[in-house]
Amino acid sequence: MRYKLSVPSAVKATIQLPASKSISNRALILNALAQGTTPPCNLSDCDDTLVMIKALDGNNETIDIMAAGTAMRFLTAYLSTTPGTHILTGTERMQQRPIQILVNALRELGAQIDYVNKEGYPPLRIHGKELTGNEITLKGNVSSQYISALLMIGPVLKNGLRLHLSGEIISRPYINLTLQLMKDFGGQASWLSESSIEVSPKPYIPVSFMVESDWSAASYWYQIAALSEKAEIELIGLFPNSYQGDSRGAEIFARLGVETEFIHEGVLLKKNGTLPERLDENFIDIPDLAQTFAVTCCLLGIPFRFTGLQSLKIKETDRIAALENELYKLGYILCDKQDSILCWEGERCEPEAEPVINTYEDHRMAMAFAPAAVRFPKMRIADPQVVTKSYPSYWENLKQAGFKISIEQP
Ligand SMILES: O=C(O)C1=C[C@@H](OP(=O)(O)O)[C@@H](O)[C@H](O)C1
Numbered sequence: 001m002r003y004k005l006s007v008p009s010a011v012k013a014t015i016q017l018p019a020s021k022s023i024s025n026r027a028l029i030l031n032a033l034a035q036g037t038t039p040p041c042n043l044s045d046c047d048d049t050l051v052m053i054k055a056l057d058g059n060n061e062t063i064d065i066m067a068a069g070t071a072m073r074f075l076t077a078y079l080s081t082t083p084g085t086h087i088l089t090g091t092e093r094m095q096q097r098p099i100q101i102l103v104n105a106l107r108e109l110g111a112q113i114d115y116v117n118k119e120g121y122p123p124l125r126i127h128g129k130e131l132t133g134n135e136i137t138l139k140g141n142v143s144s145q146y147i148s149a150l151l152m153i154g155p156v157l158k159n160g161l162r163l164h165l166s167g168e169i170i171s172r173p174y175i176n177l178t179l180q181l182m183k184d185f186g187g188q189a190s191w192l193s194e195s196s197i198e199v200s201p202k203p204y205i206p207v208s209f210m211v212e213s214d215w216s217a218a219s220y221w222y223q224i225a226a227l228s229e230k231a232e233i234e235l236i237g238l239f240p241n242s243y244q245g246d247s248r249g250a251e252i253f254a255r256l257g258v259e260t261e262f263i264h265e266g267v268l269l270k271k272n273g274t275l276p277e278r279l280d281e282n283f284i285d286i287p288d289l290a291q292t293f294a295v296t297c298c299l300l301g302i303p304f305r306f307t308g309l310q311s312l313k314i315k316e317t318d319r320i321a322a323l324e325n326e327l328y329k330l331g332y333i334l335c336d337k338q339d340s341i342l343c344w345e346g347e348r349c350e351p352e353a354e355p356v357i358n359t360y361e362d363h364r365m366a367m368a369f370a371p372a373a374v375r376f377p378k379m380r381i382a383d384p385q386v387v388t389k390s391y392p393s394y395w396e397n398l399k400q401a402g403f404k405i406s407i408e409q410p
Pocket residue numbers: 021022023070142143144145148170171174287288311
């Protein structure tokens with residue numbers, strides 16, 4: 001299936017954003033570890049959260065978390081300390097996303113985990129037991145989800161946990177998000193230095209917890225505001241001083257002419273029309289926003305150099321390659337360096353007359369390219385249903401904002 005989008009001349013909408021999947025999936029694990037009886041409020045209805053709810057509710061020996069990185073990593077740690085034997089598996093792509101760093105760390109703490117097929121990758125067979133170790137060193141430069149997974153089980157370990165992280169720490173705001181939520185659930189955990197974290201063996205307590213809206217999802221609306229002639233967009237459920245690192249997207253969009261005003265229930269986006277000569281930005285803390293800004297800058301004709309993208313290759317797809325391929329179809333020639341830098345210096349080629357944007361089973365490819373319909377009315381988005389991974393109502397919300405969507409079967 002493909003979607004062809006027609007864009008309204010002015011976008012005017014009030015959008016109820018989805019709840020954050022990162023917060024939902026942490027709150028579910030923490031609530032389970034706290035033996036809470038009421039689930040967190042306003043949980044996301046996205047695939048990644050639904051698989052987490054099912055995994056924690058069910059008694060199935062085999063747990064399939066589909067494409068959810070957080071569920072795979074958080075459940076690996078959780079099941080290692082929970083009685084029972086489980087097979088944890090996921091999509092074909094999930095079986096190519098590395099997990100050895102986390103498995104080795106858990107084994108050092110005493111966990112019993114085996115690889116079902118390929119060494120270093122899911123599926124895993126996990127035999128839950130009491131873990132006795134309390135101090136480990138692991139790489140901090142591959143995925144912060146390994147670190148979040150370990151931190152969350154820290155309070156239930158007999159001797160607590162001390163983590164030492166080596167290499168340049170990526171996605172640090174996600175580690176801070178984990179520490180914040182652990183505190184909200186009565187845990188005691190904090191940074192000892194730039195690269196060490198200590199968790200006390202103090203049990204969690206059940207609390208009532210409300211999940212805020214998703215700042216990563218908000219980025220596509222900022223993008224629509226940046227690319228449209230006229231836009232008046234209200235996003236519900238976002239607050240200042242969010243726990244989510246992707247709230248920094250608002251500051252970067254301010255440089256691209258979209259200002260944020262915090263109003264009663266969320267934010268109001270306002271265009272001020274000023275654009276920079278170029279955008280150079282380090283995405284080490286905000287990897288999920290790279291696609292949003294790459295597409296936005298190309299379409300606004302703003303050359304860029306994005307660094308800190310080393311984690312993009314092991315996400316839902318190789319996002320650096322996917323961006324290069326699909327932006328080429330729209331006439332933009334990007335270059336990448338050292339697997340961690342993506343640049344566009346204004347080089348153009350003839351765009352395809354009717355470009356079909358492939359989405360590579362990556363929700364963010366679909367969501368970041370859809371706003372490009374503003375400039376490319378003949379563009380199609382292939383396999384648009386991928387958005388359910390984090391934002392099931394994305395297309396409905398676009399329709400609400402005046403976009404028209406026609407469905408095509410290739
Ligand atoms: O902890 C989390 O909720 C996440 C951490 C990030 O992954 P990495 O730490 O692998 O970069 C991010 O890309 C992902 O969407 C969600």
